[in-house]
Amino acid sequence: QVQLVESGGGLVQPGGSLRLSCAASGIIVRLRPMAWYRQAPGKQRELVALITSTGSTNYADSVKGRFTISRDNAKNTVYLQMNSLKPEDTAVYYCNSQGPSNYWGQGTQVTVSS
Numbered sequence: 001q002v003q004l005v006e007s008g009g010g011l012v013q014p015g016g017s018l019r020l021s022c023a024a025s026g027i028i029v030r031l032r033p034m035a036w037y038r039q040a041p042g043k044q045r046e047l048v049a050l051i052t053s054t055g056s057t058n059y060a061d062s063v064k065g066r067f068t069i070s071r072d073n074a075k076n077t078v079y080l081q082m083n084s085l086k087p088e089d090t091a092v093y094y095c096n097s098q099g100p101s102n103y104w105g106q107g108t109q110v111t112v113s114s
Contacts, residue, residue: 002026002103004095009108012085016112020080022095022105030073033098036080038091038110045094049080062088085112 008020020036033052039045049069050058057069068081078095090112095105 002097002101004097004103004105006093006095006105006108009093009110011111011113013114014086014112016085017081017083018085018110020082020093020095020108020110022078022080024076024078024095024097027097027103029071029076029078029097034069034071034078035096035098036069036078037094037096038089039094039107040088040091043091048093050098051078082110085110087112 003025005023006020008018010018012018031053033050035050036048037045038048046060048060048063049067051069051071059067066084071078090110092107092109094107097103
């Protein structure tokens with residue numbers, strides 16, 4: 001059984017930082033493309049960042065230079081380091097494992113507000 005468990009969300013002031021974690025079981029994260037998506041109220045879910053099995057990364061234009069996706073193969077965990085957060089980054093963030101089968105975590109709320 002595949003499980004993706006996100007953590008690290010919360011309330012942060014504009015300009016602050018958060019690190020999201022996605023702990024995986026039932027899959028090996030280094031062998032699959034892994035991604036972070038987000039969904040704000042009333043908006044469609046959008047891709048934020050992706051890391052391939054070779055370690056290549058891609059980012060949405062809105063987060064380039066502020067967010068960094070990475071993985072720890074020993075911990076089988078994917079991270080999203082978010083710096084210089086803005087109110088428009090407020091959303092539920094989801095971990096996603098891509099491949100022949102697509103898996104999703106339950107999501108973690110990120111709220112950027114003063």
